[in-house]
Amino acid sequence: MAHPDRFLLAGVMGWPVMHSRSPMLHNYWFKQHGLAGTYVPLAIEPAGIGPALRALQPLGFAGCNLTIPHKETALAFVDEVADTARRIGAISCVTVRRDGSLVGTNNDGYGYIESILAEVPGWRADAGPIVVMGAGGGARAVVLGLADRGAREIRLINRSPERALGLAQEFGAPVHAVAWEDRHAALEDAAMLVNTTSQGMVGQTPLDLAIERLPRHALVSDIVYIPRETPLLRQARERGNPTINGLGMLLHQGRPAFRDWFGVTPDVTPELRQMIEATL
């Protein structure tokens, strides 16, 4: 809860961390809600994550977000792991409870689904087959979010087949692995295509996927947000597909974190989105 007599503190732990847009996001919300507080980037080396998390409570932090490379390793250092975070296998947010104990949650899947609903309010996960490219950390959150939302068929495709097969086995129906070689054909009759690989991100090559067979009404989403329009999204937009980039996922995952730390649920406003877009 927010206290008028206390300076509110939270941050993001990562290595590297200075690229993170989370400070801009949470500091906007402090200001918008008239709260005295700050959210800082915390450069924590991999070996330092345990001590850093234990320092949150004595330093008076309400909690923190976690980014690369801490999302999985932090599981060992919190006192309780929420069900969704356990299923995803990673923590994106830590909250310090009144008794000083730490609870780890994961808001990435929530943020992803909310970002889609914000752009396409009538969107339904069960509208047809969904093709998900990638089987890394981002994919785990997205696939669980889609499955929990009622997706009936998720075709999971990854360059390294064992990772997609393992994830399909772990999550069970509706997720099934499709071979990388069959990725172009797997787009036929899909209602949605999601890129969760790092391909298309600034400094990376574009995703190697021919989208000619994808129906033109299919929604194409990319969780990458730098650049704002990846080569995949540009190609999809130019042939008439509706597209959504990954910025909304980042913005929306912050809302439950801010609420858990400070007792106020903030909004993703057009002004906030524009402010962050201007830095990408």
Ligand SMILES: NC(=O)c1ccc[n+]([C@@H]2O[C@H](COP(=O)([O-])OP(=O)(O)OC[C@H]3O[C@@H](n4cnc5c(N)ncnc54)[C@H](OP(=O)(O)O)[C@@H]3O)[C@@H](O)[C@H]2O)c1
């Ligand atoms: N919008 C958001 O809030 C948000 C949240 C999380 C992540 N992201 C973004 O999502 C991307 C992935 O992040 P992550 O945490 O899931 O990373 P990750 O766990 O390292 O997974 C990377 C994924 O990309 C695939 N990949 C890498 N190089 C490839 C290539 N040359 N060809 C085909 N596939 C390739 C990997 O396949 P292999 O298994 O074969 O290596 C794997 O599936 C990053 O760009 C990240 O910034 C955005």
